[in-house]
Amino acid sequence: MIAKKMQALVNNNSVIRMMFEEGQNMAKKYGAENVYDFSLGNPNVPAPDRVREQAVELLNNEDPLALHGYMNNAGYPEVRKKVAENLNRRFGTSFNENNIMMTVGAAAGLNCALKAIIDPGDEVLTFAPFFVEYRNYVANYDGVLNTVKTDHETFQPDLDALSEAVGEKTKALIINSPNNPSGVIYSEDTIKGIAEILEKKQKEFGTDIFIISDEPYRELVYSDTPVPYVTKYYDNTMVCYSFSKTLSLPGERIGYLVVPDEAADYEELFSAVTIANRVIGCVNAPSLFQKVVAECLDEKVNTGFYKKNRDTIYEALISYGFKCVKPEGAFYLFIETPVDDKEFTEEAKKEHILVVPGTSFALGGFVRLSYCVAYDTIVNSLPGFKRLAEHYGLS
Amino acid sequence: MIAKKMQALVNNNSVIRMMFEEGQNMAKKYGAENVYDFSLGNPNVPAPDRVREQAVELLNNEDPLALHGYMNNAGYPEVRKKVAENLNRRFGTSFNENNIMMTVGAAAGLNCALKAIIDPGDEVLTFAPFFVEYRNYVANYDGVLNTVKTDHETFQPDLDALSEAVGEKTKALIINSPNNPSGVIYSEDTIKGIAEILEKKQKEFGTDIFIISDEPYRELVYSDTPVPYVTKYYDNTMVCYSFSKTLSLPGERIGYLVVPDEAADYEELFSAVTIANRVIGCVNAPSLFQKVVAECLDEKVNTGFYKKNRDTIYEALISYGFKCVKPEGAFYLFIETPVDDKEFTEEAKKEHILVVPGTSFALGGFVRLSYCVAYDTIVNSLPGFKRLAEHYGLS
Numbered sequence: 001m002i003a004k005k006m007q008a009l010v011n012n013n014s015v016i017r018m019m020f021e022e023g024q025n026m027a028k029k030y031g032a033e034n035v036y037d038f039s040l041g042n043p044n045v046p047a048p049d050r051v052r053e054q055a056v057e058l059l060n061n062e063d064p065l066a067l068h069g070y071m072n073n074a075g076y077p078e079v080r081k082k083v084a085e086n087l088n089r090r091f092g093t094s095f096n097e098n099n100i101m102m103t104v105g106a107a108a109g110l111n112c113a114l115k116a117i118i119d120p121g122d123e124v125l126t127f128a129p130f131f132v133e134y135r136n137y138v139a140n141y142d143g144v145l146n147t148v149k150t151d152h153e154t155f156q157p158d159l160d161a162l163s164e165a166v167g168e169k170t171k172a173l174i175i176n177s178p179n180n181p182s183g184v185i186y187s188e189d190t191i192k193g194i195a196e197i198l199e200k201k202q203k204e205f206g207t208d209i210f211i212i213s214d215e216p217y218r219e220l221v222y223s224d225t226p227v228p229y230v231t232k233y234y235d236n237t238m239v240c241y242s243f244s245k246t247l248s249l250p251g252e253r254i255g256y257l258v259v260p261d262e263a264a265d266y267e268e269l270f271s272a273v274t275i276a277n278r279v280i281g282c283v284n285a286p287s288l289f290q291k292v293v294a295e296c297l298d299e300k301v302n303t304g305f306y307k308k309n310r311d312t313i314y315e316a317l318i319s320y321g322f323k324c325v326k327p328e329g330a331f332y333l334f335i336e337t338p339v340d341d342k343e344f345t346e347e348a349k350k351e352h353i354l355v356v357p358g359t360s361f362a363l364g365g366f367v368r369l370s371y372c373v374a375y376d377t378i379v380n381s382l383p384g385f386k387r388l389a390e391h392y393g394l395s
Numbered sequence: 396m397i398a399k400k401m402q403a404l405v406n407n408n409s410v411i412r413m414m415f416e417e418g419q420n421m422a423k424k425y426g427a428e429n430v431y432d433f434s435l436g437n438p439n440v441p442a443p444d445r446v447r448e449q450a451v452e453l454l455n456n457e458d459p460l461a462l463h464g465y466m467n468n469a470g471y472p473e474v475r476k477k478v479a480e481n482l483n484r485r486f487g488t489s490f491n492e493n494n495i496m497m498t499v500g501a502a503a504g505l506n507c508a509l510k511a512i513i514d515p516g517d518e519v520l521t522f523a524p525f526f527v528e529y530r531n532y533v534a535n536y537d538g539v540l541n542t543v544k545t546d547h548e549t550f551q552p553d554l555d556a557l558s559e560a561v562g563e564k565t566k567a568l569i570i571n572s573p574n575n576p577s578g579v580i581y582s583e584d585t586i587k588g589i590a591e592i593l594e595k596k597q598k599e600f601g602t603d604i605f606i607i608s609d610e611p612y613r614e615l616v617y618s619d620t621p622v623p624y625v626t627k628y629y630d631n632t633m634v635c636y637s638f639s640k641t642l643s644l645p646g647e648r649i650g651y652l653v654v655p656d657e658a659a660d661y662e663e664l665f666s667a668v669t670i671a672n673r674v675i676g677c678v679n680a681p682s683l684f685q686k687v688v689a690e691c692l693d694e695k696v697n698t699g700f701y702k703k704n705r706d707t708i709y710e711a712l713i714s715y716g717f718k719c720v721k722p723e724g725a726f727y728l729f730i731e732t733p734v735d736d737k738e739f740t741e742e743a744k745k746e747h748i749l750v751v752p753g754t755s756f757a758l759g760g761f762v763r764l765s766y767c768v769a770y771d772t773i774v775n776s777l778p779g780f781k782r783l784a785e786h787y788g789l790s
Contacts, residue, residue, distance in 0.1 A: 001603050001660040002667040003514045003536070009674065010666045046459040055454050055683075064441040068644045104499055104648070104677055111676035119398045136674045140535075141398070208396050249463045251682025253499070253648075265396040271405045272397040279404065279531045281506035282499055286681045287646025288450075 009136065023354050030352055036381035038369040039354045041180065041331065043248040045301040045372075051247055054295045058288060068287055073278045074270075075102025075256070075285055079294040083256055086297040091229035093260075101257045101273055102285035105250075106216045109240035109257040110137050111280055113212050114172070116272035118143040122171040127157045129334065129361035129368075131180045131214070143171070147362055155182035155325050155334070159193045166201040172210040173198065177227060178217040181361045181368035182334040183310075183327020185221065188228045195234035208236055208264040216242040216255070217330040219300045222307040225328050235262035238273075243293050245331075248301045254289040306331050309371040309378055316382050321394030331372040334358070338392040341367050347391065351384030404531065418749050425747055431776035432749045433764040436575065436726065438643040440696040440767075446642055449690045453683060463682055468673045469665075470497030470651070470680055474689040478651055481692040486624035488655075496652045496668055497680035500645075501611045501637035504652040505532050506675055508607050508633045509567070511667035513538040517566040522552045524729065524756035524763075526575045526609070538566070542757055550577035550720050550729070554588045561596040567605040568593065572622060573612040576756045576763035577729040578705075578722020580616065583623045590629035603631055603659040611637040611650070612725040614695045617702040620723050630657035633668075638688050640726075643696045649684040701726050704766040704773055711777050716789030726767040729753065733787040736762050742786065746779030 002010065019039070027035045058067060074080065080097035087093050103109040118124065120142035126134055128147040138145040148165045149158045162173075173194070177186035186194075198209045213230040218241065221227060231237045242255035259270050277284065314326055314333060323336040337344035341357040341364050348355055348367075358366030371378065389395045397405065414434065421430045453462060469475065475492035482488050498504040513519065515537035521529055523542040533540040543560045544553045557568075568589070572581035581589075593604045608625040613636065616622060626632045637650035654665050672679065709721055709728060718731040732739035736752040736759050743750055743762075753761030766773065784790045 001512070002663055003510065003512055003517075005514065006511055006667045006670065009670045010663055013666055013670050040465075042465050044460060047463055051463075052454050052459065056451050059447050059450050059454075064447065065439060065643065068442055068446075068646050070435075070437050070645045107673075107678050108676035115398065116401055117396070117398055119400065122398075133674070137676070140674065248460065250465045251463045251679060253678060253681050268397055268405055271408055272401045275401065275404045275408050278502075279528070279535065280675055281503035281532070282677060283502050283648060284646060286648050286684070288683075289681070 005139070026349070026352060033380070035352045035354070036377050036384065037354045038371065038373060038381075039356050041370045041372060043245055043250060043301070043372055044374065045248055045305045047248045048296065048299040048301060050296050050299050051249070051292060054292045055288060058291050062291075067291065071284060071287065073284050074274045075100070075290055076287070079290045080256075082294040082297060087229075087258070091232070093229060093231060095258065095260065098270065099258055099260055101259070101270070101277060102290050103240070103255045103257050103277065104253040104282040104285055105244060105255045106214055106240040106242035107133070107137075108253070108277070108280070108282050109242070109255055110134070110174070110212065110214060111140060112257055112273045112276040113210075113238045113240060114138060114141050114143065115276040115280060116269060117171055117210060121169065123167065123169040124172045124174060125162070125165055125170060126174040129181050129358060129363035129366065130174070131176060132360060132362065134174050153325070155179065155184040156186065156190050157194065159190075159197060162194065163197045166197065166209065168205045168207065170201070170207075170209055172212050174212045174214060175230070176214040178220060178327070178329025180217065180330055181332045181358070182325060183330045183332045184325060185225045185227055185328045188226065191228045191230060191233050198234060198236070202236070211237045213237060213239045215239055216245050219246040220303055220306060220331060221329040222303065222310060223328045227329070231258065231260045231262070235260065236264055238263070246300050247293065247296060249289070252286060252289045254285055254293055256285075306372065309373070309375060312375070313369070313371050313378050317385060320386050320389035322385070322389060331370060333369040333371060334366050335369060336366055338394060341365055348388060351388060353381055353384050353388070400534070421744070421747060428775070430747045430749070431772050431779065433766065433768060433776075434749045434751050436765050436767060438640055438645060438696070438767055439769065440643055440700045442643045443691065443694040443696060445691050445694050446644070446687060449687045450683060453686050457686075462686065466679060466682065468679050469669045470495070471682070471685055474685045475651075477689040477692060482624075482653070486627070488624060488626060490653065490655065493665065494653055494655055496654070496665070496672060497685050498635070498650045498652050498672065499648040499677040499680055500639055500650045501609055501635040502528070502532075503648070503672070503675070503677050504635035504637070504650055505529070505569075505607065505609060506535060507652055507668045507671040508605075508635060509533060509536050509538065510671040510675060511664060512566055512605060516564065518562065518564040519567045519569060520557070520560055520565060521569040524576050524753060524758035524761065525569070526571060527755060527757065529569050548720070550574065550579040551581065551585050552589065554585075554592060557589065558592045561592065561604065563600045563602065565596070565602070565604055567607050569607045569609060570625070571609040573615060573722070573724025575612065575725055576727045576753070577720060578725045578727045579720060580620045580622055580723045583621065586623045586625060586628050593629060593631070597631070606632045608632060608634045610634055611640050614641040615698055615701060615726060616724040617698065617705055618723045622724070626653065626655045626657070630655065631659055633658070641695050642688065642691060644684070647681060647684045649680055649688055651680075701767060704768070704770060707770070708764070708766050708773050712780060715781050715784035717780070717784060726765060728764040728766060729761050730764060732760055732762055733789060736760055743783060746783060748776055748779050748783070
């Protein structure tokens with residue numbers, strides 16, 4: 001009875017639900033403290049105090065009609081202005097409120113960006129491994145998502161492969177740095193290289209090719225490596241940002257989309273994303289949290305917590321003989337598996353360790369481990385990982 | 396450069412923006428107090444105090460990770476349970492949490508319902524006049540929206556016309572009661588009549604035909620007329636509810652979708668709407684406000700304010716010779732125009748009165764007046780309406 005397009009998604013979802021239920025059953029059987037669930041990317045550092053303080057202050061002091069009412073579909077102008085000024089201060093950009101649309105998280109931002117530019121049959125590229133939801137977002141607009149390989153020693157994009165992949169039908173390239181699932185940051189050289197290729201291809205084909213930069217992990221960085229601000233390197237860029245990880249507010253659905261003046265047909269494009277926001281059913285980003293985040297733009301969660309987790313698990317895994325690129329950001333490790341990734345995932349379950357096969361990110365031979373868990377979970381999981389390494393003769 | 400599908404929307408939006416800007420210019424020129432803007436459906440009665448109290452209490456006492464974290468895409472189970480129990484108590488239904496999905500307002504609920512069932516080329520019907528955004532929502536899934544006429548003396552649906560309109564490709568009928576723009580409530584007889592026709596057509600064609608009941612105005616009722624709960628009359632029903640008007644929270648984007656057990660392929664359908672919620676970019680309804688509304692299910696804004704506005708403007712307009720069905724709910728009047736509705740709208744502007752042509756709701760010869768404005772705006776606009784009536788020789 002349901003739509004044909006939904007059928008595959010429903011079937012696939014049953015698989016995910018089965019995995020989730022299996023985890024819950026394991027927790028029942030062995031006790032939650034004896035199950036090491038590294039499968040979910042759910043922030044586990046609480047929001048900064050200022051979030052609560054601001055929300056309470058707004059609720060107690062603002063006129064409820066202004067606080068909870070409709071506003072322009074792009075969001076409150078004063079909130080967008082504050083976001084623009086904060087970006088300008090931090091990245092040397094020159095945005096104003098007309099470059100910023102507040103969104104229902106980065107997921108909605110990506111959907112608005114794609115709906116604004118994708119016609120049926122248009123191609124969207126992304127680098128594998130990637131957050132698989134991109135495939136569904138692109139399919140919403142009957143676009144075709146194709147992948148471009150990365151260097152598996154560094155997980156930096158393979159620029160030659162990109163150059164070969166871009167064609168006349170390519171309308172956008174989705175990039176994600178710091179990356180889910182690999183945790184790597186795309187270097188300035190990488191961004192410059194991508195920009196150069198796309199500039200050349202735009203001229204060659206007489207088309208506009210957009211970079212859609214998905215940046216929910218921008219502030220979760222554990223090294224001095226800068227995360228380049230993409231609009232500075234390439235005009236046809238849209239940036240999708242979320243406060244889900246920066247402020248640990250994933251349930252509140254609050255983020256923004258940046259459309260710079262330099263983008264092709266900027267005015268029409270900004271209208272298009274704003275209308276998309278309305279038409280896909282979001283209408284606007286939640287109003288209270290628009291005003292909350294506007295006062296928390298320099299806040300972020302305690303990233304030291306994630307860094308400690310990363311260091312502990314990364315160093316242990318390497319010492320056991322696992323191979324893994326050291327992640328500089330986000331909260332994921334992408335571990336090379338000595339056997340097929342699904343087989344490894346099953347073997348790990350015997351140690352009560354739950355990870356996600358790389359095939360779920362369009363790259364087999366790896367598993368993703370989310371280290372946004374309690375530190376004890378990490379420490380207590382290590383003997384299991386050691387036995388896994390021994391089982392496969394890694395150490 | 397933007398997607399072809401967006402082009403018409405962008406062009407149309409410019410017209411709306413022009414109207415809006417014209418209103419703002421009039422306010423500048425003549426003073427805001429001398430412009431009577433009845434064009435927007437923006438609640439202007441503040442949220443009940445309990446909304447603020449609950450939000451502050453949750454922020455001060457709940458674990459921020461639980462309060463702002465991810466949950467199942469359908470929403471917090473305990474919130475969905477409370478919504479189900481509240482509906483059961485009020486309407487004699489027998490829902491549980493698995494019949495309720497929390498949504499980013501009714502707009503997202505409608506999109507999830509449509510994405511779950513509409514394949515390209517499927518037909519969706521609705522009664523004219525109607526909230527024109529339905530057309531865009533249906534187009535998101537490449538469905539075809541066709542309209543069925545209403546009786547212009549009562550704005551109740553024309554059931555014979557419905558019976559003729561339903562065909563093999565009809566997948567859904569969107570209804571909206573209390574209605575935007577007419578303000579009428581669909582009577583129990585109307586709902587029974589619709590159900591009977593659709594039952595018959597389902598059998599005739601061997602198809603499933605859904606009623607999607609859009610109910611943001613359910614609690615804004617100014618008479619004793621009951622608003623029938625549609626799932627009780629017809630199995631293949633999905634209800635899209637919003638707290639935007641009931642609690643004056645339109646900016647917070649919080650509502651829910653009801654999928655009853657009796658719907659065809661219920662389990663698959665509930666999976667489909669939940670996945671749709673994720674995939675269209677909403678992911679989940681905003682978490683804090685899920686918990687807030689769960690404690691405010693028996694609250695509503697002061698509807699006496701809207702009723703007083705309705706009575707004052709309706710009685711005055713009738714006394715001046717205008718023709719209009721007396722609205723029993725929502726906060727709109729749909730006024731018959733003595734001339735073409737766009738011409739009337741222009742003439743009204745000369746009196747600094749802003750209304751929306753009926754053609755924007757797919758029914759010319761009428762204008763929509765939103766009476767969710769300050770009472771003074773209504774009182775002060777009356778001499779202008781009187782002169783308009785005289786201008787057209789109505790009185």
